[in-house]
Amino acid sequence: MSIEIRNVSKHFGAFQALNDINLDIHSGELVALLGPSGCGKTTLLRIIAGLETPDSGSIAFHGEDVSGHDVRDRNVGFVFQHYALFRHMTVFDNVAFGLRMKPKRERPSEQIIADKVHELLAMVQLDWLADRYPEQLSGGQRQRIALARALAVEPKILLLDEPFGALDAKVRKELRRWLARLHEEINLTSVFVTHDQEEAMEVADRIVVMNKGVIEQIGAPGEVYEHPASDFVYHFLGDSNRLHLEGGQILFRPHEVLLSREAVAEYHGAEVRDIRPLGAITRVTLKVDGQNELIEAEVVKDHNTLVGLERGERLFIKPKANA
Ligand SMILES: Nc1ncnc2c1ncn2[C@@H]1O[C@H](COP(=O)(O)OP(=O)(O)OP(=O)(O)O)[C@@H](O)[C@H]1O
Numbered sequence: 479m480s481i482e483i484r485n486v487s488k489h490f491g492a493f494q495a496l497n498d499i500n501l502d503i504h505s506g507e508l509v510a511l512l513g514p515s516g517c518g519k520t521t522l523l524r525i526i527a528g529l530e531t532p533d534s535g536s537i538a539f540h541g542e543d544v545s546g547h548d549v550r551d552r553n554v555g556f557v558f559q560h561y562a563l564f565r566h567m568t569v570f571d572n573v574a575f576g577l578r579m580k581p582k583r584e585r586p587s588e589q590i591i592a593d594k595v596h597e598l599l600a601m602v603q604l605d606w607l608a609d610r611y612p613e614q615l616s617g618g619q620r621q622r623i624a625l626a627r628a629l630a631v632e633p634k635i636l637l638l639d640e641p642f643g644a645l646d647a648k649v650r651k652e653l654r655r656w657l658a659r660l661h662e663e664i665n666l667t668s669v670f671v672t673h674d675q676e677e678a679m680e681v682a683d684r685i686v687v688m689n690k691g692v693i694e695q696i697g698a699p700g701e702v703y704e705h706p707a708s709d710f711v712y713h714f715l716g717d718s719n720r721l722h723l724e725g726g727q728i729l730f731r732p733h734e735v736l737l738s739r740e741a742v743a744e745y746h747g748a749e750v751r752d753i754r755p756l757g758a759i760t761r762v763t764l765k766v767d768g769q770n771e772l773i774e775a776e777v778v779k780d781h782n783t784l785v786g787l788e789r790g791e792r793l794f795i796k797p798k799a800n801a
Pocket of ligand 1: 495514673
């Protein structure tokens with residue numbers, strides 16, 4: 479099911495949270511809304527869900543205007559960061575909840591509900607936890623159960639608001655990959671809010687970069703990273719360095735740098751301030767002559783300039799030509 483967002487604006491008092499948002503999300507797509515805190519991501523997600531009403535503009539699902547439809551009639555699933563499971567219910571009952579709440583005419587039999595719940599729990603690979611209570615689960619397990627619960631009513635659209643925000647880095651990574659795989663298996667349209675560019679790059683088919691209530695850029699992860707439409711997008715999508723030159727400046731990413739132990743024409747002399755091995759790469763912090771802003775260079779850990787390198791030594795650097 480596709481989602482068409484047309485000229486959506488939203489104020490909270492004098493504050494404009496969304497300013498004339500236009501966005502088409504294709505059927506089966508996994509789209510990330512990415513931007514800094516307060517840029518309006520959650521507000522847009524809530525408007526898609528029907529939890530919030532825009533001041534102007536419309537939302538259509540597959541061409542049908544749903545602006546006037548109540549949240550219950552939109553058939554969307556949610557997974558929100560703090561959208562807790564019901565504490566007094568087992569995992570099984572949590573996942574069954576949405577089906578049991580259906581009006582009597584549409585409600586499946588208990589047997590069909592049980593089959594469906596076990597199928598969903600198997601899909602999130604947690605069927606063995608069916609009889610547990612939420613407090614007996616880890617954070618990552620709870621998020622997967624929340625996802626199973628959201629999927630139980632077979633929504634055509636799934637909305638995720640920082641679903642992995644509260645988890646530690648390793649579990650987040652596992653869950654992200656798992657979500658991307660799951661998304662390929664069941665043909666859902668999903669919109670995913672995050673302020674973490676790595677999360678958006680890793681999971682999404684397309685990224686919508688937002689800032690101060692407007693969309694700065696829409697594109698595939700590689701596209702927005704390689705061809706940022708604005709300085710804001712460039713800075714938001716990854717670490718960046720600024721080298722001041724006579725009559726201008728160059729922006730470049732930490733990996734877009736050439737290093738040398740010897741002075742070379744067009745290279746800039748710099749003092750090594752810090753050397754951080756980060757696994758496969760090593761980050762070197764440099765103070766370039768004549769500028770106070772530090773530069774971070776990232777090179778493979780066995781790069782020849784790193785051999786025996788110590789703080790305080792001199793290196794020579796040059797941003798790569800395509801930077
Ligand atoms: N109900 C409300 N009343 C007043 N202001 C609100 C309300 N909801 C949101 N806002 C404001 O609108 C702006 C956008 O909020 P929103 O939650 O959409 O941001 P966000 O991009 O999701 O940020 P975060 O990443 O911090 O969740 C914020 O400045 C927020 O304070």
